[in-house]
Amino acid sequence: MNLMNVDGYHAKIEYDEETDQFRGKILGLSGGADFYGSNPDELRRQFRKSLHVFLEVCKEQGIDPRKHxxxxxxxxxxxxxxxxxxxxxxxxxxxxxxxxxxxxxxxxTT
Structure with missing residues (x-):
């Protein structure tokens, strides 16, 4: 399984043939957050960006970001x-x- 870790969060990475990019899906969240990139560095940057946006929205709405x-x-x-x-x-x-x-x-695995 292809996993990427950022700040204690894990994402499953898969190749998306339709976009010819890699797609990451952040695991264990109370909602959905994904990101795309063409290489590991771009994936990691987009992971951080997507996670930051998700956490900010959760904070604004008073939602716990992680599943219980x-x-x-x-x-x-x-x-x-x-x-x-x-x-x-x-x-x-x-x-x-x-x-x-x-x-x-x-x-x-995580």
Whole structure:
């Protein structure tokens, strides 16, 4: 995955064939903000500019710029996998929740 980081914010970068430029989408915001550039330096400059505009609008409107997460989500998996995970957790002396957190933490890219 192509990610760019600026001031603690992350953006996913993809090539936009239609515009023949790279498009960045800032992740984890309470609204949408994107930017375009032809090279890494331009992308970074436009990222900062787009983020600044977004943060200013949020400030003016009294909106928190970042999404909030509860720390809870439902995950649907096949019963067979659930059984294997539960047995693995028990064999390792861990809760299923701890086993899942560890596995998820290893897959995080940001």
């Amino acid at each position: 997460f509860s720390g809870k989500f439902n995950l649907r998996i096949p019963p067979e996998l659930h059984e294997k995970l539960a047995m693995t957790a028990e064999a390792q002396g861990k809760s299923l929740n701890t086993l899942a957190q560890e596995a998820l933490q290893r897959s995080v």
